[in-house]
Amino acid sequence: MNMLTEGRPTKQDENLAVPDQSALKTHTGNRALMVDEPLIFETGSPDRSGVDLPEAPFVESRLGGLDRDEPISIPGLSEAEMVRHYTRLSRQNYAIDVGLFPLGSCTMKHNPRLNEKMARLKGFSDIHPLQPVDSVQGALGLIDELATWLKTLTGMPAVAMSPKAGAHGELCGILAIRSALEARGDAREVILVPESAHGTNPATAAFAGYKVEDIPANADGRVDLDALKARLGPDVAGVMITNPNTCGLFEPDMKAISDAVHNAGGLVYCDGANFNAIVGRVRPGDLGIDAMHINLHKTFSTPHGGGGPGSGPVVFSDALAPFAPLPFVEKTEAGHFNLVEEETAEDHHGDSFGRMVAFHGQMGMFTRALTYMLSHGADGLKQVSEDAVLNANYVLRSLEDVLDAPFSKSGPCMHEALFSDNRFTNGLTTLDLAKGLIDEGYHPMTMYFPLVVHGAMLVEPTETESKAAIDQFIGAMRSVAERANAGDEMLKSAPHFAPRRRLDETLAARKPILVWQEPEEYAEAAE
Amino acid sequence: MRYLPLTPNDRQDMLATIGASSIDELFVDVQEDARLDGPIRDLPMHAGEMAVEAHMKKLAKNNSAAGDMPFFLGAGAYRHHVPASVDHIIQRGEFLTAYTPYQPEIAQGTLQTLFEFQTQVARLFGVDVANASMYDGSTACWEAIVMARRITKRGKAVLSSGLHPHYVSVAKTMARFTKDQLVSEAPTLEAATDGADLLDQIDDDTSCVVVQYPDILGRIGDMSALVEKAHSHKALLIAVVTEPVALGAIKSPGQMDADIVVGEGQSLGVGLQFGGPYVGLFGCKQKYVRQMPGRLCGETVDSEGKRGFVLTLSTREQHIRREKATSNICTNSGLCALAFTAHMTLLGEKGLRELAMLNHKKAVAAADRLVSIQGVSLLNESFFNEFTLVLDKDTRPIVRKLADQKILAGVSLGRLYPEEGALAHGLIVAVTETTSDEDVEALATALEGELA
């Protein structure tokens, strides 16, 4: 035979001794695809750049003698280096695109890419907010169309589109309430907020000048209606209620709460963070609320972007509509769109409490949200809330034997399931479980919120997860929970496999380093 | 439905596990009269991508896009070229669909970019520290005023007449509720900024002086004298920068000893987008860092001694201090901050300086061309990429007319200050690297036609 023996081995030699991976070191410190990326201040230089610009005209400067005479000290990178820098960094992030993101009250649903494509149409992305309104009728029409969707979905007659995020929307709602009461000559000083509320609620109320008092919860995790009624009075401007609440439960007494508050002369603000549980199925307007902010970046799929931008339009009842902030879009009978700003407000919207932000609002999020709504339609949105609630209840019932679920006996949950750390042993905490879950390939659920449950874990799978994905997640949760119940020491040093181990937050707070500092020797050499 | 993966079989299986016979059972807590008997009426049913695209494209077409015609609008939002790589990076799923980095071990991507962002903003502004961004320039400006009140324990803020009228309006709205006292006036058509007038207003009751740089009319004013007077009365100087590219050509407010510097970062990485989302920039001196609102990213080490980044000084924020928080703000403008920092990284100091000079010199050339027209005079002695022309007619109708002719001629002062008759002949014109000579000629010809 003609024996040809060239070629390389095609599998690892079985007799090769392989040491324990954790003891291995590499020269670069990298681990194959997991690459550590330095700061641009360590790799770039002020004389490098990744853009080519045309030559400037030959004219004299006219900068009023204030020409910059000191270095800016911001380094640049060539395009290839820049793309590599950010690509490497991106790979150290968990994201919805990477896996199930069970953050309660954040509604981490899939962000459709059609949204991104539509937002980038030049007719939306390349228009200036101060262009004459006749040149932007399409954009104003879009805002109006989205506004109509929001009003129809919530059953409310008016909406303010300009708030830039949920917390900003809360502020809008509370300021409208304040304005309405002052206009009535009945300024009141107190706002009631459930103990389980998100921190933005009391912060917003305090910012608006109100004194905040807690409303207690009953044993079923809902607002104690009797306690609330007992507290209402001529000094209470209103309440801020989240419904479904932060324990993931629907408030069955919501209408009664609204009625009681109205009877006492107050107004009802609803925190709409959990709207995903009821969108398309229940209209908050039917529950007597006066204002509700909607998080477009939660319920309506606009991307979280690593922390923002959000968008927080606020729907209003007839009682509050006259006080809505400027500017807003209005449609004439002829079908033409106008922008009502300070100038024309005097004529027909004179009670507006004023402008909250420059320009008109988060147009980029409006295009994405409308694209999403058109995609789903009324029938799709109804299915969204049903599947969201179904998925959460499935998680609840699948894990309640291994994780303490404080309200599981009182009935179904809504779109999120709440657990506590009561069964953990050996001093293990919710934090330890969360870090263990990271090793399993998941971002942890919301931790230590709401404050009313010890070691709270709030799980919101959302409707965009398949049954297989949820089953996998349940399997991982079960495993880590069992370890926590058994007191597994290894959880205390988790995560073991993430790009970083547990970080020293104490050091970060005691000795804050918020900007890059040149290493001492470098600075001295430069002198 | 393409975004809903559950099949009818899945739903049946899951209901069986739950022990419910229908979805309706899960909504048992919703009172009877609030339950709807079908999808909400008066809204369309679901649609595929093609139909949605057709609908959205129709709306998009009904707008005059800036890139399709001569375009000269500024006044707080500027048209700059966003490099392809920047827009590409912000669409990576790991950035686009990531959450706030509360679990730092799996969010070092976001956190490191925020740390780089903070450093770039601090250096650009000439201050010690900067936060991880605010919603936009106008809310950052208001937050700075509130911060000055906290630090000085005084309630009177003096606002320059050169501050963007929307920013003034936002401050006035908020001040009505917080009872802060604001001193402000509309600008006048003079070549110099209102620095001299402001000096007279500073006294021992003043918490801060708020100055825009360059100002709404494009004027560049030296704020050193204001800073000195403010400090002598133990007041703070807040500088507002609505066009950060300017700082590639002119002194930073920090160099003039400003205490707090805020601004709008939209010019870098973030397109016009009809007004939002934008990105607020916020920086200050080291000694005020604990009074700063918004998120902060800090450097630390992990349990193996590796450098890493975390959100820090969280105790100022709403989710911990609740009623006593420095602000109720929750989100920053994450993805826009990423776009800003990526663009800034691509530019580097060298690119930023070149970009700035290109903007400035094109603006100078344009101003010279426009001023040669009968009936047009230039207000500014100094400007960066934006200046005010004074025409011998009201500019608002001219701007509208030119828009119908597909020329976006700038922002008339009548639009920004409808109550101030004295400003009605003013037109703010912005020129950037995206403005061509043909664009300037087109505007010149059109104005000649209107003023003949």
Place this chain on the structure above:
Amino acid sequence: MSRYFTDEHEWVDVEGETATVGITDYAQEQLGDIVFVETPETGAELSQGDDAAVVESVKAASDVYAAVSGTVVEVNDALEDEPALVNNSAEEDGWFFRLTLSDKSELDDLMDEKAYKAFVDGL
């Protein structure tokens, strides 16, 4: 010199007309790593029970109340650079502020060391 305790876990050392206030060792252990202490201004006039200081750990900010009424005359500057003093030496070097007492009778409401220890044991 006598030391008194409150049921809010503050300690008060009284010498003549001056009182030194801090938080107890039990409190610092409950709070975890202290990262920052916000002390009152010198010259501030405090009434018993007023918010006097804020002690921050990474994830929480706890209010410290004025155990007794008086005028603040001194604050512990060392805490600015070394908040860890509160963890390491809560009842000595980790003191927060000193004030001149305006109403010595208020001390009658406070606990002595033995009573405080019993109080903590009962928690």
